[in-house]
Amino acid sequence: MWRYIRARVLGAIPILLGMSLIVFLFLYLIPGDTARLVAGPSADRATVESIRTEMGLDAPWYTQYLRFFSRAIRGDLGTSFQSRKPVVQEIGVVLKRTLQLTVVVQLLSFFIGGTLGILSALWRKSVLDKVVMAFSVLGLSLPQFWSALLFQMFFCARLGLLPPSGYQMGWDIYIVLPALTLTWPSAGLMARITRVAVVDVVGQDYVRTARAKGINPLKIAVKHIARNALIPMVTLVGTDISRMIGGMIMIEVIFTWPGMGKYVYDALIAKDFPAFQASTLVIAALIIGINILVDITYGLIDPRISYE
Amino acid sequence: MKKRLLTWFLLGIVLIASAAASAEPHYGGTFRGFTSADPKTLDPAALSSWDQAVMAANVLEGLVRLSPSGQEIEPGVAESWVASEDGLVWQFEIRRDAKFHNGDAVTAADVKYSFERVINPKTRSPRAWIFNAVAGVEEFRAGEAPEVSGIRVRDEHLLEIELVEALSPFLAMLASPSAAVVSERAVDEYGDLFGQNVVSAGPFKLSEWRQNLDLTLDAFEDYWAGRPYLDHLQFRFILDENTRMMELMAGQLDWAWIPPAYYMQVSRDPNFKDSIRQADTLHVGYLAVNMEKEPFGSNLALRQAIRYAIDEEAVKDSLQGRENIAVGPFPPGFLGHDPEATPYPRNVEMAKKLMAEAGYPDGIDQTFTVMCQPYNNLIKIMEIYQQNLREIGIDVEIKPTEGGEYLSALETGNYELAWAATVADYADPDAFVYPLYYSGSIDGGGNVARYINPDIDRLIEEGRLQTDSKKRQAIYEEIARIAQEDLPYINLSHNIWVDLTSPKVKNHVPSAMDMHIFHRVWVEQ
Numbered sequence: 001m002w003r004y005i006r007a008r009v010l011g012a013i014p015i016l017l018g019m020s021l022i023v024f025l026f027l028y029l030i031p032g033d034t035a036r037l038v039a040g041p042s043a044d045r046a047t048v049e050s051i052r053t054e055m056g057l058d059a060p061w062y063t064q065y066l067r068f069f070s071r072a073i074r075g076d077l078g079t080s081f082q083s084r085k086p087v088v089q090e091i092g093v094v095l096k097r098t099l100q101l102t103v104v105v106q107l108l109s110f111f112i113g114g115t116l117g118i119l120s121a122l123w124r125k126s127v128l129d130k131v132v133m134a135f136s137v138l139g140l141s142l143p144q145f146w147s148a149l150l151f152q153m154f155f156c157a158r159l160g161l162l163p164p165s166g167y168q169m170g171w172d173i174y175i176v177l178p179a180l181t182l183t184w185p186s187a188g189l190m191a192r193i194t195r196v197a198v199v200d201v202v203g204q205d206y207v208r209t210a211r212a213k214g215i216n217p218l219k220i221a222v223k224h225i226a227r228n229a230l231i232p233m234v235t236l237v238g239t240d241i242s243r244m245i246g247g248m249i250m251i252e253v254i255f256t257w258p259g260m261g262k263y264v265y266d267a268l269i270a271k272d273f274p275a276f277q278a279s280t281l282v283i284a285a286l287i288i289g290i291n292i293l294v295d296i297t298y299g300l301i302d303p304r305i306s307y308e
Numbered sequence: 309m310k311k312r313l314l315t316w317f318l319l320g321i322v323l324i325a326s327a328a329a330s331a332e333p334h335y336g337g338t339f340r341g342f343t344s345a346d347p348k349t350l351d352p353a354a355l356s357s358w359d360q361a362v363m364a365a366n367v368l369e370g371l372v373r374l375s376p377s378g379q380e381i382e383p384g385v386a387e388s389w390v391a392s393e394d395g396l397v398w399q400f401e402i403r404r405d406a407k408f409h410n411g412d413a414v415t416a417a418d419v420k421y422s423f424e425r426v427i428n429p430k431t432r433s434p435r436a437w438i439f440n441a442v443a444g445v446e447e448f449r450a451g452e453a454p455e456v457s458g459i460r461v462r463d464e465h466l467l468e469i470e471l472v473e474a475l476s477p478f479l480a481m482l483a484s485p486s487a488a489v490v491s492e493r494a495v496d497e498y499g500d501l502f503g504q505n506v507v508s509a510g511p512f513k514l515s516e517w518r519q520n521l522d523l524t525l526d527a528f529e530d531y532w533a534g535r536p537y538l539d540h541l542q543f544r545f546i547l548d549e550n551t552r553m554m555e556l557m558a559g560q561l562d563w564a565w566i567p568p569a570y571y572m573q574v575s576r577d578p579n580f581k582d583s584i585r586q587a588d589t590l591h592v593g594y595l596a597v598n599m600e601k602e603p604f605g606s607n608l609a610l611r612q613a614i615r616y617a618i619d620e621e622a623v624k625d626s627l628q629g630r631e632n633i634a635v636g637p638f639p640p641g642f643l644g645h646d647p648e649a650t651p652y653p654r655n656v657e658m659a660k661k662l663m664a665e666a667g668y669p670d671g672i673d674q675t676f677t678v679m680c681q682p683y684n685n686l687i688k689i690m691e692i693y694q695q696n697l698r699e700i701g702i703d704v705e706i707k708p709t710e711g712g713e714y715l716s717a718l719e720t721g722n723y724e725l726a727w728a729a730t731v732a733d734y735a736d737p738d739a740f741v742y743p744l745y746y747s748g749s750i751d752g753g754g755n756v757a758r759y760i761n762p763d764i765d766r767l768i769e770e771g772r773l774q775t776d777s778k779k780r781q782a783i784y785e786e787i788a789r790i791a792q793e794d795l796p797y798i799n800l801s802h803n804i805w806v807d808l809t810s811p812k813v814k815n816h817v818p819s820a821m822d823m824h825i826f827h828r829v830w831v832e833q
Contacts, residue, residue: 032712033719036752039434040356041715042733042743045752047436050429050449083348084503093519149550156558164554165546167521253547258346258520262547266345269711 005292012288016281023280024065027273034271038081078274087278098259100170102244105182106237113187114233117194136188148181148254165256178255186240193236197229230301238294242287337831338540341563342552346520346545349503352488353426356434358822363543365823366525368488369510371400371419372479378735378821381483385414385509395474395775402465407530408491409513416467420459422489427456435486443470474773477736484734511536511827520545537830562810571628574808586806587818590732592637592740594797596757601724609666611795615652616659617700620800623689630806634799636788637740644737644784659700671701679717680727682708690727718756728756735821737784741768744797759796
């Protein structure tokens with residue numbers, strides 16, 4: 001298995017390289033003059049040009065990219081154009097906050113959504129099933145900013161139970177509302193996926209056989225049903241985490257939870273090359289890492305899959 | 309009877325005393341304010357955005373500073389100054405008790421260091437241009453001189469600045485946070501991280517800065533004008549304007565800008581209605597006409613027709629009266645504003661007549677794009693204008709454009725019509741007209757209409773040289789008159805800033821320059 005992991009990690013390197021070039025070109029080509037954005041609208045032309053020269057932005061694009069590349073492989077991802085601080089430091093801070101929220105939402109979605117999905121499948125067409133499915137559809141269809149404002153108005157303005165927004169340590173009361181808003185659609189989706197997987201398994205012959213043999217239904221549930229449902233569940237967690245790591249900018253703005261989403265967006269608008277490139281590289285590396293983890297988890301769940 | 313009288317008398321005294329006591333400012337407490345985004349750096353040499361200006365004046369201070377209302381220039385680190393007859397040589401007396409946040413005394417040499425740091429091209433300061441008029445700057449920038457010859461340290465507390473030509477707005481420019489004094493020792497100590505660890509001489513000093521989250525300032529005990537009443541001044545970075553109001557109403561925030569949607573509710577709420585404050589900001593919003601493009605560029609009657617068609621009263625109503633209708637480039641109360649100037653009231657008949665005069669009696673058979681920034685509130689206003697123009701036969705399409713592209717298009721003249729706004733960089737009418745109307749400001753200086761008028765150029769130059777304020781008033785009124793006749797910028801509105809503070813906040817004065825100062829603000833415990 002370790003050979004498999006190593007091969008995957010090595011395979012990631014050309015992906016990251018290619019991606020960094022594409023990202024650079026993209027940012028370079030979109031409209032907007034970085035030097036002017038750094039200088040602000042009231043600076044005169046001479047100041048803008050002086051800034052442009054000092055930042056090396058007057059060099060041709062391949063020179064700029066090579067400069068970035070040669071420093072990056074030595075571990076220096078540069079300093080942000082906006083704050084002049086090392087981007088690695090800044091990303092570390094915002095990434096931690098995004099990860100805190102992501103972990104909480106994924107754990108809740110996995111267990112709540114998974115359990116509800118299994119129960120819905122086992123008691124198909126019951127009231128429980130219908131309620132869970134309706135709840136899940138609602139969560140997936142409502143626009144997030146709408147449900148966010150709804151929760152804010154209800155829990156904060158009306159009941160005064162929770163703070164409307166903010167971030168202190170991450171693992172405290174401020175995480176409740178953003179997590180609630182994000183868990184609703186995520187758990188909803190998890191419930192649906194799990195339900196389908198379980199329904200599929202329950203219909204299989206070996207389950208019918210086990211039941212006919214009189215094996216404890218709980219044992220059946222755990223040994224056969226849950227394990228087989230796990231594969232699509234783990235897949236969903238993988239894709240969901242990947243989506244959330246890139247940042248959920250709307251939630252971040254409404255709940256003032258300053259994470260990767262806002263950071264990347266600010267870097268894009270300001271055409272802050274070092275910040276934008278470093279953050280996209282970090283996100284890509286994390287997503288690749290998560291995919292590798294998911295693949296390995298498959299191997300642990302399903303004995304038919306082997307990486308030898 | 310006597311005993312009764314005495315009791316009432318004493319009671320009366322106690323009541324009066326306690327009333328007076330509660331009106332007395334007291335020290336202590338935290339003010340929880342906001343700005344819309346992390347300023348990222350408070351280094352005077354790196355300042356360029358609104359989010360920085362809003363709080364910078366509380367930490368940074370230079371030779372002079374602005375009053376809380378933003379309308380007067382007050383002594384800062386310099387306790388007095390004098391200009392020579394010809395306006396070329398300024399002398400500043402640095403006060404003896406001015407100190408840096410790290411305890412060092414502020415001297416004339418520190419001011420020279422700070423200015424040269426901003427002027428130096430290696431520092432990449434967006435505001436280096438405020439020193440363009442100082443003698444010796446060109447040689448210093450070109451590397452031909454090791455220092456700026458026009459900035460001279462006469463002695464430890466006397467700084468002399470020589471200008472290449474007289475510049476009336478110079479003092480107002482020096483009140484900018486970009487001209488603040490910084491400690492050389494701290495710059496050397498922090499290097500690249502100085503922006504997040506600034507050491508200057510303002511009433512508050514940097515305390516805790518959590519990236520993208522909030523910034524806390526502590527009272528500077530040794531501030532020359534006395535330490536602030538507040539112990540702590542906090543700015544939370546909250547982008548969403550609704551979230552801010554919710555936070556304030558939940559008691560978690562002490563200050564919020566009131567979005568139009570909340571104004572009715574708040575002005576009727578007994579808890580909040582007495583805590584609403586407003587300021588006429590040094591702002592002008594306008595439709596910029598690209599004078600190099602047909603048909604608007606060369607056809608005055610067309611531009612005037614547009615102005616007569618526009619119903620700015622309707623826009624003002626939609627904002628619940630929170631703007632002043634523009635009769636020129638200058639907001640009311642500002643030097644150069646002429647309260648007698650005739651506005652262009654909405655007059656569709658007049659507009660149609662002008663259209664005919666312009667040669668388009670049946671309207672123009674073409675669709676024009678009006679570029680604007682992608683803010684929801686703004687787009688709603690643009691739709692009102694679109695409707696107005698349609699009535700006289702001008703068909704426009706609204707094109708919301710994002711920051712970088714928007715600035716580029718304005719700068720290079722790559723647009724037909726655009727809604728834009730100018731906020732004064734310094735408290736002087738020159739801050740409006742020099743960027744907007746001066747021919748030398750085309751291609752990056754702010755003259756986005758690409759307007760060339762030798763008469764206005766001459767007046768603008770005169771305004772910069774003239775030191776007598778009555779004569780300046782006359783000059784700027786004349787500039788406004790020509791501007792309103794020619795309409796390269798169809799001036800529409802001046803923003804009114806409206807904010808709300810929580811009931812425990814006292815003595816908050818919102819700034820006309822968006823540079824809110826909390827030195828004399830206090831909170832009831």
